[in-house]
Amino acid sequence: MVEIQQRNITQQSEQQLKPTLQPSAIQDTNESWMRRDMDSVIHGRLMLDQHKGGIVFKSCGEKGNAELIDVEGNSYLDAFSGLGNTSLGYNKEYLKEIAETAYQQFITLPFTSLQVHYANVPAILCAEKILHYARDVCGFTQLDKVFLSGGSECIE
Numbered sequence: 060m061v062e063i064q065q066r067n068i069t070q071q072s073e074q075q076l077k078p079t080l081q082p083s084a085i086q087d088t089n090e091s092w093m094r095r096d097m098d099s100v101i102h103g104r105l106m107l108d109q110h111k112g113g114i115v116f117k118s119c120g121e122k123g124n125a126e127l128i129d130v131e132g133n134s135y136l137d138a139f140s141g142l143g144n145t146s147l148g149y150n151k152e153y154l155k156e157i158a159e160t161a162y163q164q165f166i167t168l169p170f171t172s173l174q175v176h177y178a179n180v181p182a183i184l185c186a187e188k189i190l191h192y193a194r195d196v197c198g199f200t201q202l203d204k205v206f207l208s209g210g211s212e213c214i215e
Contacts, residue, residue: 089115092130119149173207182207 092115114135120126125137126149137149164181171179186205193199 087130089129089131119151125149 093113096113096115115130116127116135117130118128119137120128120134127135127137129135168179168181171177173179173182186207189205190202193202193205
């Protein structure tokens with residue numbers, strides 16, 4: 060009974076939110092989106108009074124380069140590279156391939172720690188591939204092991 064009541068409350072909440080989430084129900088200007096942002100999002104390292112002149116992006120460019128498009132259709136060059144998290148660029152076909160590969164990994168084995176006495180097949184295969192590339196392509200013949208951690212280091 061409690062589960063049914065909770066589900067009904069959730070469905071009612073979703074229905075109440077739908078009209079406010081529809082882009083057609085609002086004015087599509089940077090200023091209106093920025094106002095909504097300031098009312099609903101906390102930005103670390105930023106004071107709200109400094110945020111008023113910000114830009115609200117809605118998509119990347121069609122060519123797959125470092126182009127960002129704002130809510131008013133203006134185009135910008137992403138010289139920050141998404142502050143490091145889009146180092147692979149915005150090429151949609153390439154990103155689709157990465158996402159599909161990551162999805163397959165997530166449903167196969169999302170995570171196991173390499174700490175203490177644990178190992179996993181994807182980490183071993185990755186290490187072997189890196190060792191092969193380092194030795195045979197780059198000439199680091201003395202390299203016999205690699206250190207793999209969480210993965211975010213490749214971006215940082």
